Amino acid sequence: MPRGSQPLSRERVLDAAIRVADRGGAESISMRRVAQELGVEAMSLYHHVPNKEAILDGVVDAVFAAIDLPDTGRVDWRDAIRVRAHSARQVLSQHRWALGLMDSRRNPGPATLHHHDAVLGVLKAAGFTLADASHAVSLIDSYIGGYVLQEANLPAATPADVEDVASDILERLPADRYPHLRELITDHALRPGYDHTGEFTYGLDLILDALEARRGPGQAGIP
Numbered sequence: 001m002p003r004g005s006q007p008l009s010r011e012r013v014l015d016a017a018i019r020v021a022d023r024g025g026a027e028s029i030s031m032r033r034v035a036q037e038l039g040v041e042a043m044s045l046y047h048h049v050p051n052k053e054a055i056l057d058g059v060v061d062a063v064f065a066a067i068d069l070p071d072t073g074r075v076d077w078r079d080a081i082r083v084r085a086h087s088a089r090q091v092l093s094q095h096r097w098a099l100g101l102m103d104s105r106r107n108p109g110p111a112t113l114h115h116h117d118a119v120l121g122v123l124k125a126a127g128f129t130l131a132d133a134s135h136a137v138s139l140i141d142s143y144i145g146g147y148v149l150q151e152a153n154l155p156a157a158t159p160a161d162v163e164d165v166a167s168d169i170l171e172r173l174p175a176d177r178y179p180h181l182r183e184l185i186t187d188h189a190l191r192p193g194y195d196h197t198g199e200f201t202y203g204l205d206l207i208l209d210a211l212e213a214r215r216g217p218g219q220a221g222i223p
Helices: 010-024 031-038 042-047 052-066 077-094 096-100 110-125 130-152 159-170 179-189 198-214
Strands: none
Touching: 010 031, 010 052, 010 096, 031 042, 031 052, 052 077, 052 096, 052 110, 077 096, 077 110, 077 130, 077 198, 096 130, 110 130, 130 198, 159 179
């Protein structure tokens, strides 16, 4: 019997696989390690998932299921996509290992399909052609994924961290050689209330505004 005397299920197997990946990355997922996470023998997993590939398909679908779908009730398509983008950033920041899997699976699950269909539906309802909607999804998702990866590698996670790191860098930046970098740090990064996480919203808004300029003659809102 699995840990906690709970019956084994596909959902529990996938939850365990996600915990394994959160600690060691997607490459750490294996039938043996997932079984160890659950406190069972590896053979018992095959009653719920046929193989490792099915687990990978399942965890990707679970990640998509955790991302908020765009709200079709919103008047402005940009607001709907903005909500979805912020949710995707939050979920992927918790499961960065999923970034390398989300576009690689050949058997997308129902949550994955529903997610993509909903995003395309919002864009098409706003007047984008099918081709432009496809371009928009690719651009937005590339931005989200790239930002999550960049953010994960920053040496500062909080405003206090930013101040510590910036102060250390300033000590090695002679004003006569790097005047613009010093100005950026002292007058921008170290200003009261600065939060580097706001850069995500700034970049996202630029993308959405640029896409709005290319939107077709359809309505601005969502029916």
